[in-house]
Amino acid sequence: xxxxxxxxxxxxxxxxxxxxxxxxxxxxxxxxxxxxxxxxxxxxxxxxxxxxxxxxxxxxxxxxxxxxxxxxxxxxxxxxxxxxxxxxxxxxxxxxxxxxx
Amino acid sequence: xxxxxxxxxxxxxxxxxxxxxxxxxxxxxxxxxxxxxxxxxxxxxxxxxxxxxxxxxxxxxxxxxxxxxxxxxxxxxxxxxxxxxxxxxxxxxxxxxxxxxxxxxxxxxxxxxxxxxxxxxxxxxxxxxxxxxxx
Numbered sequence: 298x299x300x301x302x303x304x305x306x307x308x309x310x311x312x313x314x315x316x317x318x319x320x321x322x323x324x325x326x327x328x329x330x331x332x333x334x335x336x337x338x339x340x341x342x343x344x345x346x347x348x349x350x351x352x353x354x355x356x357x358x359x360x361x362x363x364x365x366x367x368x369x370x371x372x373x374x375x376x377x378x379x380x381x382x383x384x385x386x387x388x389x390x391x392x393x394x395x396x397x398x
Numbered sequence: 399x400x401x402x403x404x405x406x407x408x409x410x411x412x413x414x415x416x417x418x419x420x421x422x423x424x425x426x427x428x429x430x431x432x433x434x435x436x437x438x439x440x441x442x443x444x445x446x447x448x449x450x451x452x453x454x455x456x457x458x459x460x461x462x463x464x465x466x467x468x469x470x471x472x473x474x475x476x477x478x479x480x481x482x483x484x485x486x487x488x489x490x491x492x493x494x495x496x497x498x499x500x501x502x503x504x505x506x507x508x509x510x511x512x513x514x515x516x517x518x519x520x521x522x523x524x525x526x527x528x529x530x531x532x533x
Contacts, residue, residue: 320408320412348436350436351437351440355504365497383434388492
């Protein structure tokens with residue numbers, strides 16, 4: 298899984314490519330949490346995410362908790378319909394800001 | 399029926415996934431079902447590796463069988479670890495807000511929600527976990 302980081306003032310956009318699974322989720326989490334060191338707005342671009350497992354969902358939850366603790370915001374954009382369904386099924390649609398693709 | 403044997407190590411996950419994908423795609427499984435089966439397989443395999451006490455040199459076997467009418471996949475995970483059911487975890491409370499949500503328990507919850515049947519037994523020194531998904 299690759300993470301492309303784009304910084305634009307107080308907004309950081311992380312573009313994820315590939316699978317966010319048990320082997321790659323700690324990298325994803327590290328990048329997300331690190332983004333909040335400098336950004337008030339963190340955008341996770343999921344346009345090229347083909348798969349996310351529960352390990353990846355944990356990273357998203359930790360990201361959201363980090364945002365709250367820093368009075369910052371996080372949103373997940375370009376989420377495909379299958380991943381949206383998954384997020385709905387675990388109640389994440391209510392606690393994350395999600396934009397469908 | 400096809401069987402894969404892998405070592406009880408997390409870095410075997412990619413091999414496990416390729417096996418599952420190959421089996422499902424060759425039976426025309428739709429992608430939305432493939433996704434939830436993959437997530438279930440990852441959860442179960444990782445839990446077996448992490449908690450069943452299988453040393454890395456031991457193997458986990460995954461049997462994959464298909465039924466045509468009705469169309470369904472049945473996967474059986476078998477390992478020689480301590481008696482351990484990877485799906486014995488209480489469901490998380492998914493109505494809580496982000497601050498209150500617990501970090502763990504999601505994977506098992508997703509398996510229970512999406513699989514049509516789940517069965518576990520411990521027999522002759524081995525754990526057997528079977529999941530079934532219609533598609």
